[in-house]
Amino acid sequence: MVTPPDNDVLWARALHHSHNGSPALANVSVGVREGEILAVTGPRGSGKTTLLRCLAGQILPESGEVWFNSVPVHTMGPMDRERLRRDRFGWIDTEPHLVPELTAWENAALPLLLRGTPHRVAKAVAQEWLERLDVADCTRKRPAALLQAQRQRVSIARALACEPFVLFADEPSAILHRSDRAQVLRTLTAAARTHGITVVLATHDVEVAGLADRTIALLDGRRVGGGVVTGGTEGRAACSLSV
Amino acid sequence: MLALRLARGAHPLVLLRRLMVAAASAGVGFLLLCTLGYAASHPAQAAASVMRLLWCAVPLAAMVQLAVVVARADPASRPKPGLSSVGLGPFRLAMVAAASTAASCVVGSAIALLVFLYLRGDLGSPPVHGVLTQVLGAEARLPGAGVITLLGAAPVLAATSAAIALRPPANRPDTTPDAGRPPAEQPADPGTAQILPPVTTAPRGLPWGVALMAMGLALEAYAGHGVPPAPESLLPMPGRLGSGSPGVIGGWMLTAIGLIFAGPGLTHAAGRLLSAGRPSALRLLAGRVLQGEAQRIGRPLGVLCAVASGALATSELYGSASASAPGSPFGPLTGLGAALVMSCATATVLTAAVEMRSLRGTTTAALQRLGVTTRLLRHAVAARTAMLFLVLAPVTWLVAELAAMPLRS
Known part of the structure; x- marks a missing residue:
């Protein structure tokens, strides 16, 4: 067994996975460095979501290894993986998927409450994040009364409020209009950089990939090309100003 | 086909x-x-x-x-x-x-x-x-x-x-708060509207339900006043001969309908109680979901309560009479009918709960991606069930007692 490199906080080797026989990932290896923003690009059906879910411990790959901070994720039991997701990882879906019965701030505070943070602290932190994401005026509204862009912002606030070690974002801007898309992604990447959060961002948009430090491309469940360093100076410059 | x-x-x-x-x-x-x-x-x-x-x-x-x-x-x-x-x-x-x-x-x-x-x-x-x-x-x-x-x-x-x-x-002018939303963000399939959005305000049936219950109990007390307490001639049970007392039966029916009307409101109240104060994640999830699903699950629960209170009142009234075999007020088909009604009411509640669970599938999956443990979700279900029992059981018992009171000697 090869020990993971020191600077890779999350590391996967030779991942194979299929959904009930339909191949999704074939021999994918990837390393994510601490504090970086890694974009996973590729068209629909290229295995981006499956790769993210394998890395986040939501599904176990059929073969291959996933390591987080020198701890093997692929050998963990379901309980341990749930705890790892709750305490260390954040997740942003393509659709907001908020709990419809809870108000915006309750949704954003939910991960904190799950970790046992006192109610008052959780509320304050959630409201602070909602303010940063420009949705402070709808903290008391329920998801049904919000616009789609606002809902996605709340969902991003929910993921960032608990300041996860690694944040997985599965096409977070795909359902938004272009103006919202740029702003949401800029806020997300800037916040991640200021708080040193490692981000794995799946996207099929080349512009979005431009915000990342490094890009890897998937095609038909395989990696194509090497990891491309894309600079991501835009996000770095913005972080000190906007957040 | x-x-x-x-x-x-x-x-x-x-x-x-x-x-x-x-x-x-x-x-x-x-x-x-x-x-x-x-x-x-x-x-x-x-x-x-x-x-x-x-x-x-x-x-x-x-x-x-x-x-x-x-x-x-x-x-x-x-x-x-x-x-x-x-x-x-x-x-x-x-x-x-x-x-x-x-x-x-x-x-x-x-x-x-x-x-x-x-x-x-x-x-x-x-x-x-x-x-x-x-x-x-x-x-x-x-x-x-x-x-x-x-x-x-x-x-x-x-x-x-x-x-x-x-x-x-039907396609009627939208009066919901999200009417101002651009059309692209409305649900694409008109059929998805069939899945009721979670109710954010309390269901309005509770006052009507209480009023109907009060009317039913009053009617029954009025009609049952002065009836000699002979268990056989009190109320004609199915499968027995005897003249009906329309006032008493009407009162019982009104009370039952009132309980059915009050069901969603009581469920909503149970949810509100559960998430009162500064709730933890467990109480917040359990209580708010109960509030949101009050309409869907409350009606069958109201029916179950009505059936249970009817059964309680009947057993109070006729419990002693059925012990002595010849004067039994229950005909041979009463058992079949009662079992049918009770099992239908229970099965309806269980089916509604299963439906609620399947409709919340995407939300549950999203919560699990956030790291909500299956254990916490199970505890939330247990908390909801316990709270519903704590709220509904006393109400059912009270209604049964009140319904049986005027007919008792």
Whole structure:
């Protein structure tokens, strides 16, 4: 067994996975460095979501290894993986998927409450994040009364409020209009950089990939090309100003 | 045919629910046939026969409610992209659901007819003797038209109710708060509107329910005043002779309807209690979800409470009388009817809970991606159940006590 490199906080080797026989990932290896923003690009059906879910411990790959901070994720039991997701990882879906019965701030505070943070602290932190994401005026509204862009912002606030070690974002801007898309992604990447959060961002948009430090491309469940360093100076410059 | 094809590939649990509907329909059909048999063999006692027929409406209503909830919970009745791309929209799917409901009920009715004829000895078997002879009316010929009318009642009522309950809402001007949303963000499929959005305000039925309950209890107290406390002549139970006391029965019915109306409000209140103060994640999830789903789960719970309070009051009133066998106020079919109503009410609540769970599937999956443990979700369900029991059990008991009080000596 090869020990993971020191600077890779999350590391996967030779991942194979299929959904009930339909191949999704074939021999994918990837390393994510601490504090970086890694974009996973590729068209629909290229295995981006499956790769993210394998890395986040939501599904176990059929073969291959996933390591987080020198701890093997692929050998963990379901309980341990749930705890790892709750305490260390954040997740942003393509659709907001908020709990419809809870108000915006309750949704954003939910991960904190799950970790046992006192109610008052959780509320304050959630409201602070909602303010940063420009949705402070709808903290008391329920998801049904919000616009789609606002809902996605709340969902991003929910993921960032608990300041996860690694944040997985599965096409977070795909359902938004272009103006919202740029702003949401800029806020997300800037916040991640200021708080040193490692981000794995799946996207099929080349512009979005431009915000990342490094890009890897998937095609038909395989990696194509090497990891491309894309600079991501835009996000770095913005972080000190906007957040 | 499509309904049958969809049913053939369905999950065993879905088929089990259909089977429950068929069994309930068989029970109701059997009760109705017994009424017919009794009426045919006792032409002189028309009043008693009408009383029996009226009592059959209670199990019939419980059966129809179960059929509607089962049809709504049926995955085949929900709009699916695969079916809508071949032109099966929400309207046609409601028809398919009605057809499959009718099919289950017809199967049940056919079984009821076979069992009834077998017990009477009309199928070449020796007729059953003893207490059942009078119940089945074995000595009289059955009118064919009556048999068909009575057996057709359950399938027709259930299918019609399912079609009405599942029909997609008409395109009316949007009055909901999200009316200002751009059209692109409205649900793309009109059928998704059928999945009720979570209610954010308290259901408005609670005051009406309380008012109806109070009216029912008052009416019953007024009508029951001065009735001699002879358990046999108090209230004609199904399968017994005796003149009815319309005031008492009407009072009980009003009380039951009031409880059904109050169900969603009580459920909402239970949810509010659960998430009161500064709730933890568990109490927040459990309570708010209960508040949101109050409309869906509250009505069947109200029915269950009404049935339970009726059963409690009846056992209070007649408990002592049934111990002495000859003067028993319960006829041989009372047990069947009561069991039918209770199991239908329970099955309806369980089916509604299963439906709620399947509709919340995407939210639950999203919560699990956030790291919400299965254990926490289970604890939330347990907390919800416990809270509902704590709120509803005292109300049920109180209503039962109040309903039984005026009739007691």
